[in-house]
Amino acid sequence: MVIDVIIPRIQYLSPSLSIRIAAGEVIERPASVLKELIENALDAKAQHIYVDCEGGGIDLIRVRDDGCGIYQEDLPLALASKATSKITQEEDLLGISTLGFRGEALASIDGVSHLSLSTCISSEDHGWKIDTDKSIRPISHPVGTTVEMRNLFYNLPARRKFLRSEKSEFLRLKKVLAQIALSYFQVGIKAHHDGKLIYNLPSRKHSTEYEKRIIEICGQSFFKNSIYIEEKIGELRLWGWLGTPEFSRKQNTLQYFYINQRMVQDRVLSHGVRQAYHALSQGGYPTYVLYLELPTNQVDVNVHPTKNEVRLAQGWQIHNFIAGIITDLLKQGKSSKQFKYFSSFSKISFTDHKVADNGSVYPIQSLQSENNNSLFGQAKEIILKHYLLAENTTGLVIIHVPMALAYLVQRKLYAQGDTIRKPLLFPLALKVSVIQAEWVESNKDKLLQIGFDLSRLGNDLIILRQAPDIMKGADFTIFLATLLPKFINKNQKDLNLALIQSLIINTITPELFSNPSFSSQQETDGFLQELASYFQQNLSPKIKFWRKISKREMDSWFTLAQD
Numbered sequence: 001m002v003i004d005v006i007i008p009r010i011q012y013l014s015p016s017l018s019i020r021i022a023a024g025e026v027i028e029r030p031a032s033v034l035k036e037l038i039e040n041a042l043d044a045k046a047q048h049i050y051v052d053c054e055g056g057g058i059d060l061i062r063v064r065d066d067g068c069g070i071y072q073e074d075l076p077l078a079l080a081s082k083a084t085s086k087i088t089q090e091e092d093l094l095g096i097s098t099l100g101f102r103g104e105a106l107a108s109i110d111g112v113s114h115l116s117l118s119t120c121i122s123s124e125d126h127g128w129k130i131d132t133d134k135s136i137r138p139i140s141h142p143v144g145t146t147v148e149m150r151n152l153f154y155n156l157p158a159r160r161k162f163l164r165s166e167k168s169e170f171l172r173l174k175k176v177l178a179q180i181a182l183s184y185f186q187v188g189i190k191a192h193h194d195g196k197l198i199y200n201l202p203s204r205k206h207s208t209e210y211e212k213r214i215i216e217i218c219g220q221s222f223f224k225n226s227i228y229i230e231e232k233i234g235e236l237r238l239w240g241w242l243g244t245p246e247f248s249r250k251q252n253t254l255q256y257f258y259i260n261q262r263m264v265q266d267r268v269l270s271h272g273v274r275q276a277y278h279a280l281s282q283g284g285y286p287t288y289v290l291y292l293e294l295p296t297n298q299v300d301v302n303v304h305p306t307k308n309e310v311r312l313a314q315g316w317q318i319h320n321f322i323a324g325i326i327t328d329l330l331k332q333g334k335s336s337k338q339f340k341y342f343s344s345f346s347k348i349s350f351t352d353h354k355v356a357d358n359g360s361v362y363p364i365q366s367l368q369s370e371n372n373n374s375l376f377g378q379a380k381e382i383i384l385k386h387y388l389l390a391e392n393t394t395g396l397v398i399i400h401v402p403m404a405l406a407y408l409v410q411r412k413l414y415a416q417g418d419t420i421r422k423p424l425l426f427p428l429a430l431k432v433s434v435i436q437a438e439w440v441e442s443n444k445d446k447l448l449q450i451g452f453d454l455s456r457l458g459n460d461l462i463i464l465r466q467a468p469d470i471m472k473g474a475d476f477t478i479f480l481a482t483l484l485p486k487f488i489n490k491n492q493k494d495l496n497l498a499l500i501q502s503l504i505i506n507t508i509t510p511e512l513f514s515n516p517s518f519s520s521q522q523e524t525d526g527f528l529q530e531l532a533s534y535f536q537q538n539l540s541p542k543i544k545f546w547r548k549i550s551k552r553e554m555d556s557w558f559t560l561a562q563d
Ligand SMILES: Nc1ncnc2c1ncn2[C@@H]1O[C@H](COP(=O)(O)OP(=O)(O)OP(=O)(O)O)[C@@H](O)[C@H]1O
Pocket: 008, 009, 010, 036, 040, 041, 044, 065, 067, 068, 069, 070, 077, 078, 079, 083, 084, 085, 086, 099, 100, 101, 102, 103, 104, 105, 106, 107, 144, 145
């Protein structure tokens, strides 16, 4: 039962506001219905949620909560499109703290199923039900709301056919329950499917009890093989459980990442986690349940209709922050409570930044250290086309830039599972042998997975349209001319993905980067920082790309002639 009984009123969004909301397909399958209904219950401050599903959620999904309920007069609005109680003006979009905000979910579900909603608010002695025919009548109902959805896609047979088996839809429902249970520890959740109990999760009100929920959802073995992490810098807090590198899995099923209690799929952040693990593990997918908390005005949740994707202001700084903390923690193998990573990070102010698009760009990180005593120091000058001079506290550092770039790209390709692709400014068409063109054609999908959108154009012509963004600046003509014969030499039509990847990594050579360029001091410093962070994870790289000369040594070169 809620103690705070402020019941927000539902209103239509103004046209100017509704136009700014990421619109599109909301309901794809039963799991999307369940997610939306539970999110509504959570936004209504429910303490307990009861779920009943039948037939993989296609026949029935019923969600009952003990949240604040809905005023009788607002019931038609609850089912109307573009009507919500969660935001009223455009400024609200800059700091959304509820899971819903589009005023779209119930209307969408209602459009593709038979939906009814029963509700009761605490100041009334009975509740109200809006039925599938939109009639409203009094009923008896405890304080809170029950939404019942039956016959999903009854009016869209094509969509219904597209659904998987009941079993597989059921597994997706279970995943949604697990995702929510891991972010709302204090809410008790009980769920049945076809009459069988799936979860009975008591509310875990105190943080000391959170571990119990972790065990309930992720299992004892994850908990035993995980490290608790907690780090707060400025307004940013990262906490959660990280499976040890040895506990990595063959599939990425035990990976949960939340930003402000919203489960998200964020490529930049998951890359940060992977990067940290990569330095220590032999492969496989890392396991984790991680929570990132930051001011709501730093997170734009209005990015995708499913609300699973967010946009972070300073996404790459946060990426570095996460990768840094986790790398260090895993090396120590213990709690990071005392640990501080990137002391300069605390200097980043969250107040005067607008949410910026971190899209799919893979920039050279621009996190500058406050002082220039990092491993490679501060960049000074590019000399003799290929050499970058830098200065650190002990002296001079000379970096062979093409070598260093080859090293970085190799490490990143190695670390990255799903690669971020970037279109080339001009697609590159290349004449190759017919065998090579055939090979490209039959391995197109695998190449795409590794980040290369390469396809056959004609009998002996191929075209490269996109490449991993981390390879920007590379000479792709040389790259493909070296790479394709290697594929063909293997004498197999279908190479496996791992082999293709390793051939690609071995083709990344300094020659590909013989015209290095940096557009700003910040970019050059960022390059050095990034180089240092990879180098520290792999202290004896095969590529030797730098030399240092201490000031003392330089001093010894210069002497006054003795008479
Ligand atoms: N379980 C519930 N308890 C209380 N109010 C609810 C509940 N479910 C829905 N509502 C009310 O109905 C409105 C419409 O819900 P709906 O899910 O369609 O939109 P939303 O949650 O505002 O935004 P979104 O489309 O992003 O989910 C909500 O804003 C809320 O006021």
